[in-house]
Amino acid sequence: MQRDKSVTVGIWQQIPLPMVSRLLGRMGWDWVILDMQHGCPNTETAYQCMHTLYEAGARPLLRTSVGAPSQVSRALDLGARGVIVPMVNSAAEASELARAAKYPPLGSRSVGSDMGLLYGDDYYDTANEETLLLVQVEHIDAVNDVETIMATPGVDGCFIGPTDLALSMGLPRTDYERHADHRTAIARTLAACKTHGKLACCNTYSMSDAESKIALGFDCITFMSDADLFTGAGESLLAQLRQRTGGQNS
Numbered sequence: 001m002q003r004d005k006s007v008t009v010g011i012w013q014q015i016p017l018p019m020v021s022r023l024l025g026r027m028g029w030d031w032v033i034l035d036m037q038h039g040c041p042n043t044e045t046a047y048q049c050m051h052t053l054y055e056a057g058a059r060p061l062l063r064t065s066v067g068a069p070s071q072v073s074r075a076l077d078l079g080a081r082g083v084i085v086p087m088v089n090s091a092a093e094a095s096e097l098a099r100a101a102k103y104p105p106l107g108s109r110s111v112g113s114d115m116g117l118l119y120g121d122d123y124y125d126t127a128n129e130e131t132l133l134l135v136q137v138e139h140i141d142a143v144n145d146v147e148t149i150m151a152t153p154g155v156d157g158c159f160i161g162p163t164d165l166a167l168s169m170g171l172p173r174t175d176y177e178r179h180a181d182h183r184t185a186i187a188r189t190l191a192a193c194k195t196h197g198k199l200a201c202c203n204t205y206s207m208s209d210a211e212s213k214i215a216l217g218f219d220c221i222t223f224m225s226d227a228d229l230f231t232g233a234g235e236s237l238l239a240q241l242r243q244r245t246g247g248q249n250s
């Protein structure tokens with residue numbers, strides 16, 4: 001994980017094919033996140049995609065479906081260089097997840113996987129440093145405890161889920177940036193990360209949203225998915241061709 005001044009840029013991979021991983025890796029994204037919460041990879045496809053991503057030059061991350069410690073160590077044993085855990089609302093939960101993510105003495109992750117094949121023979125010595133545990137701050141309960149969550153040893157940073165956060169605050173699913181309470185919650189989370197030297201990451205939903213998160217000082221942003229790229233380019237190409245042929249989309 002680069003901890004220099006440049007902002008890490010990531011994308012979601014929804015299509016669970018190693019070929020898509022290779023294309024995304026070769027495009028040059030810093031991070032690619034396999035989404036087991038809202039996407040459809042299974043254990044086998046996640047394993048294949050993450051290995052291909054790494055070999056193609058991108059950091060493979062995996063978002064678990066729930067905040068279960070067993071899913072965190074499983075994701076790491078499949079090859080994730082970082083795990084994103086949804087809906088972590090308290091320091092107690094964060095601490096349980098950190099135990100699963102880190103080898104002793106920091107945690108209680110069990111030794112045993114073929115990760116040496118991918119990451120080298122010193123995997124067990126370097127994994128605690130090299131693999132990231134990012135907890136999702138995406139509920140107002142988490143924001144209200146964010147200073148303690150970010151102080152948790154073994155938690156490497158936060159990944160804000162702005163939409164779920166908005167919903168938890170009784171705000172609409174879109175345009176929540178207009179609400180001062182939402183902006184304040186994001187600023188408080190970012191400040192907690194900075195105070196504790198943890199990575200501040202945020203999902204963004206438009207170019208102006210990405211620009212504003214970069215300006216605020218986030219370390220990592222994520223924008224769009226493979227499916228968005230495919231659909232956006234395909235729809236735009238088809239519309240241009242239809243304009244010229246005089247046809248209409250069915």
Ligand code: 3PY
Pocket residue numbers: 136138160161162163164165203
């Ligand atoms: C959210 O916006 O809730 C997310 O989890 C984005 O990843």
Ligand code: MG
Pocket residue numbers: 086138161163164
């Ligand atoms: Mg979410």
